[in-house]
Amino acid sequence: MADTRSExxxxxxxxxxxxxLPxxxxxxxxxxxxxxxxxxxDGAVRAIGARCTHLGAPLAKGIVAGGEVRCPWHHARFSLETGEAVGAPAFDPLPCYRAEERDGRITVTGRREAAARPPGRSPGKVVVIGGGAxxxxxxxxxxxxxxxAAVTLVSDDPDPPYDRTFCSKQYLSGKAKREATLLAPEGFYQGEGPRLLRDRAVSLDLGAEEVVTAGGERLPYDALVIATGAAPLRPDVPGFDRPAVHTLRSLADADALIAAAGTARKVAVVGASFIGLEVAAAMVARERSVTVVAPDAVPLAKVLGEAVGRFVQGVHEEKGVAFRLGREVTGFDGEALTLDDGSRIAADLVVLGTGVAPRTDLAEAAGLTLADEDEGGGIxxxxxxxxxxPGIYAVGDVAAYPDPRSGRRLRVEHWVHAQRQGQHVARALLGATAPFAETPFFWSGHYGTSLRYVGHAASAEDARIEGDVGKGDFAVTYREDGxxxxxxxxxxxxxxxxxxAAWDREGAAAG
Known part of the structure; x- marks a missing residue:
């Protein structure tokens, strides 16, 4: 129950x-x-900060489960007892307050210090490859x-760790400044904090338990965490190597897109993926003409089903986005895309939203076991x-893990899921033994419309719809194997x- 009736x-x-307060x-x-x-x-009154420390969502519109309050927007989790951010995407804790109930009245008398979390065992020397989620x-x-101080994070990205979701959403659309993308305050990767090594890991010496970098460093480790993520795919199409053709993965990619959009008039997005459609929305926000080209009959239908896919398409069309669906691009001459039906689409800026592939080259060269392609690839x-x-972990887009609910191996390309896998490995290094059992989650923003997706389904064919999809008020359940x-x-x-929350409990019980 949330008190949202009055300002x-x-x-x-x-x-x-x-x-x-019943x-x-x-x-x-x-x-x-x-x-x-x-x-x-359970009869006890508690008082904590009311706004999520990630992006300020009102926690009164969330839920409480398992001693944690869960944020309604991006599903961050906070301990009711300590205020600690125990589940990404939030990292900063909520403030805690003293609450008193006396003579039929509840008052809050001030802030209280939360109990410190036990430090756990020493993790030894930890090397993390990849500065993403x-x-x-x-x-x-x-x-x-x-x-x-025990951690060295090796990243070949010129920027310190940042929120990659901003690259296709707030920053790309002009709603957030560049500095708002950063995940940690200035100085976090200095002093007694982790060491940020801007370098590229080129090989793993498993015998010596060392990471070798392009700059010539050999980094010894007791634990190695591979978080190399995924790289965008660039289809082998004539003209896709031109400077006007962009992919979007990094903050530098977003910088380049913003610069290109400053002089472009017509933008073509190739691929009706989540990233592709978010780019389309961002370019509309920058008042550019946008056309989306994709081989799919309905955008996002493979993931969300035809009904929701058509709804999302309609949201974009209302903003002026044109769609050329059921079509393949056969070339780009710098002025227009040529499609497989011979038609042309004028474009002075092209953005590819054609998928990614896990960056497994280091792991493969070191002889680590890779997942089969029908399991999504990855480590x-x-x-x-x-x-x-021994001593090596993999998290995020590059990791193929056994999902306790389905019993299948999954490789999931979701920002929050990658963050929670990183947190899980950190807890394991500190002595925790429970297997990873968190439910996959992502969100996608399209103008003022936000979609949330929990779980994982390989197909959207078996779907049960509640509510009115056309009005943008719905819940769609996707079923697999009954x-x-x-x-x-x-x-x-x-x-x-x-x-x-229910699926988290189910996964933990199954694990």
């Missing part, structure tokens, strides 16, 4: 009647300038536990995300959270 929030210094309720109010969330669980999340968790890991050689495998929602955030 007038109660002043918790003055207090509220106990009856206004069992299971959440009420947002204020304490001076602070936004505070009051909750009653999983790599940074692993390093951050170890630093949070007091072991930052094969066990339930604790450990690879086939079980609910995934859920896509729009304007039903609590439902998404509740299903995710």
């Amino acid at each position: 007038e929030k109660p002043d918790f210094a003055r207090g509220i009647p106990s009856g206004d 069992e299971g309720a959440m009420v947002e109010g204020t304490l001076g300038a602070d936004k505070v969330l009051l909750l009653r669980r 999983g790599g940074h999340a692993c390093a951050e968790w170890l630093a949070r536990a007091g072991h930052g 094969a890991v066990d339930g604790n995300l450990a690879a086939s050689a 079980r609910d495998a995934a859920l896509a929602t729009c304007k039903r955030d609590q439902r998404s959270l509740e299903v995710e």
Whole structure:
């Protein structure tokens, strides 16, 4: 239950009647300038910060499960007891407050210090290859536990770790500044924090347990975390090697796209993928003419089904995006794309949203076991995300792990899932033994419409629709092998959270 009916929030210094906070309720109010969330669980009253430390979502619209409050927007999780951000994409803790219930009234009297988390065992020397979602999340968790100085993060990206989702959303559209993409405050990768080595790992010496870099360093490790991610695919099409043809994976890629959009008038997006459509929305925000070309009959139908795919297509068409579906690109001459029916689409900027491939070259050269192509490729890991050689782990887009709910090996290309895998490995290095059992989750923004997806389904053919897809208020359940495998929602955030929490419990029990 959330108090969202009025802009007038109660002043918790003055207090509220106990009856206004029944069992299971959440009420947002204020304490001076602070936004505070009051909750009653198992009879006890708690008070914590009311806004998610990731992007400021109102936690009163989320849920509480397993002693944690879950954010309605991007599913970050916080401990009710300590305020700690225990599940990405948030890293900073919520403030905690003293709440008192006396004579039928609840008041908040000030901030309280949360109990510190035990540091766990020493992880030894940890080398992380890759500064993306999983790599940074692993390093951050170890630093949070007091072991930052034991970590070296090797990244061939010229920028310090940043939120890659901003590259196709807020930053690309002009709604956020470049510095807003950074995942850690300035100085995090200095002093007693992890060491950020801007270099490229070129080989793994498994016998010596060392990582060799292009700059000539040999980095010894007790634990190695491979978080090399994935690289965008560039189809072998004449003209796709021209400077006007871009892919989008890194912050530098987003910089180049923004610069190119400054002089471009007509933008063609090749591929109706999530990234492709988010780029289309960002280019519309920059007042560019956009055409999306894809071989699919309906955008995103393979993942979301035809009904939701047509809904998303309609959202874009209402903003002026043109679609050429069921068509392949056969060439680009610098002025126009040529399609397989002989037609031409004028374009002075082309963006490829044609998929990615896991970066497994280091692992393959070192002899680590890879997953089969029908499992999505990537580095094969066990339930604790450990690879086939001692002391080596893989997380994120490059990792193919056993999913406890389906019993299948999955390789999932989701930002938050990669972060949570990085956090899981960090906990394992500190002594935790539970297998990885988190439910995959991603979100996708299209103008003012946000989609949330939990779980994983290889096909959208067996779908059960609740609500009205055409009106953008729905929940679609995708089934596989007689079980609910995934859920896509729009304007039903609590439902998404509740299903995710239930599947987390199911996965943990199965693992």
